[in-house]
Amino acid sequence: MIVSIGGILVQSDVLSAVIEANGIGYFVSVPLGVSCKLPPIGSEIKLHTHAIYREDRQELYGFFTREERDFFKLIVEKVSGVGPRSALNIMSKLSLPLLRDAIASGDAEILAKCHGIGKKTAERMIMELSHRDISAVVAKTSASNFQSRDMQSGNITDAIAALVSLGYKASDAERAVSNAIPRLGENPTADAIIRAALSS
Secondary structure, rough: OOOOEEEEEEEEEEEEEEEOOOOOOEEEEHHHHHHHHOOOOOOOOEEEEEEEEOOEEEEEEEEEEEEHHHHHHHHHOOOOOOOOOHHHHHHHHHHHHHHHHHHHHEEEEEEEOOOOOOOHHHHHHHHHHHHHHHHHOOOOHHHHHHHHHHHHHHHHHHHHHHHHOOOHHHHHHHHHHHHHHHOOOOOOOHHHHHHHHOOO
């Protein structure tokens, strides 16, 4: 089982990174909270990973912290009907403290706002995880840091959606936003991201 990967970042996109380790390039799917904080191409990087093996391929999902990785694994393995893509969407939209609080309080409405997660799935997620000690998985990290990450992730999503509405293909919109982010300051607004993406 591959639980972490360290190497050189050779490629990045809105929801993925390619890390070269010992001459092998590994494609790693990542949530927005990770992709928007990736270092420049050519930098050393380490991600905590969860590997999912299928008959025809192996998929790697990467996170900056073990807690994020472990929560992703918990969702995928314990919540019926939620696959890795849906789990990645959930973690792109909401921080771990917000997810923990939503599950503990039974707030299906906020979970249902995640792309691909309807009300029934949100309710099932609460039912199947509420009896577990989520706090043991989720690190107590500064709330302000997570709020900042949530805001930026939401702005990235809004920027991509705006470009698609302007006629961009989804893949082209993601690429334009991904290229624009490094040129902007910390926590750029959706408007700033859109302007930078259109000027690239």
